[in-house]
Amino acid sequence: MLKSFGESLRSAFRKIANAPFIDRDLIKEVTRDIQRALISGDVNVKLVLEVSKQIEKRSLEEKPLPGMSNREHVLKILHEELARILGTGRELAVKKQTIMMVGLYGQGKTTTCGKLAKYFQKKGMKVALIAADVHRPAAYNQLKQIAEGINAPVYGGGKKAEKVVDEGLKKFSKYDIIIIDTAGRHALEDDLIKEMKKLAKISRPAEKILVVDASVGQQAGTQAKAFNDAIGITGVILTKMDGTAKGGGALSAVAETGAPILCIGTGERMDDLEKFDATRFLSRLLGMGDLQTLIEKAEEAAKGKEKSIEKTAQKMLSGKFTLLDMYEQMELLSGMGPFQKLADLLPVGGKLKDEDVHETQKKLKRFRTLMDSMTKKELENPSIIKASRVKRIARGAGAEARDVKELLRHYNMSKKMMKSLSNRKMQKKLLKQLGMQ
DSSP states (O other): OOHHHHHHHHHHHHHHHHOSSOOHHHHHHHHHHHHHHHHHTTOOHHHHHHHHHHHHHHHHHSOOOTTOOHHHHHHHHHHHHHHHHHOOBOOOOOSSEEEEEEOOTTSSHHHHHHHHHHHHHTTTOOEEEEEOOOSSTTHHHHHHHHHHHTTOOEEOOOSOHHHHHHHHHHHTTTOSEEEEEOOOOSSOOHHHHHHHHHHHHHHOOSEEEEEEEGGGTTHHHHHHHHHHHHHOOOEEEEEOTTSOTTHHHHHHHHHHHTOOEEEEEOSSSTTOEEEOOHHHHHHHHTTOOOHHHHHHHHHHHHTTOHHHHHHHHHHHHTTOOOHHHHHHHHHHHHTTOOHHHHHHTSTTGGGSOHHHHHHHHHHHHHHHHHHHTSOHHHHHOGGGOOHHHHHHHHHHHTOOHHHHHHHHHHHHHHHHHHHHTOSHHHHHHHHHHTTOO
């Protein structure tokens, strides 16, 4: 995410972290580096100058807190000021409500409706969608296709938006969340404003969410202000934050309008929608990871499997670790999303090369394919896998014998590691951390 922008910021932070001492010249040099990084990230020049002045002023004038070194103090200021320009996030309430999605044409609004529906489904809510875009050809069919993919009902197909919304609300009155996908235009025109106001009056939405493509950069702020003036938006979702150098500009521009950023879209999958938190986002950008989001993703992937996971954890800690257990671990990991995105959430994420992450993902996929070619007996007791079985497993998986041997080596290394954790003292500590004692 915003890799060159993140690397420029990391470089500035490293200068402070690695400096033998902190002085005025270093502060000025780092401030200039921050300026260049922010401008390259499409942040408004006026805002960049304001922030860099504030960083320099605070770093030179403020006294560190008791017990904090000058280095830690300056790093804290950098983090605080950068988080401030990225804006404040606000979490969507998980309650019975109607949500109206608005935005210009081509911003990813219909896809985001599906992502938002999936987001609430994962929270245990019953979600339905209404296709109120009656102007764009195939808009209803697009939303219907997305809804089928996440197993959510959709109502639409009419010629008058107000009628479609009115009927849809009655049809889905027993649902927890109703998401209304409205029409867009190439610009915020009078007829679009009138239609949005009519639909808002009929549906009385708790949330009026503006969807903006992050690639528009600083124009995201202009859009947010215009829509807010027209209908009073309650928040913004920025799409396509995974593939644009202008994401920093879009975030800071929206933040300037005072509109809270609710979520960011980080990919094509229906799961690729994350709630926005400036501090977490910045930590990830700086290669410091985002362990809280990683934990949340793990909890989502583990939902409904808690007893099975607890049982596997107990087995592993007792030294009884099989290929079947390793397979379950990989299944859980794959349910958390693409490996590259998970790597970004780790504190080492910024240091991992793309090719290394890609190679690790390929290897995990190959291991799962090989294990799919094994019998239950082999998975439960890998020690029986000798030469003839190795050949059969490789043939069944369309792989080489060396791939099977690599999998077994990886398993044996993992098993040794688990054995080292099997002493009583370590077990108690880990079980307590896992909430099992």
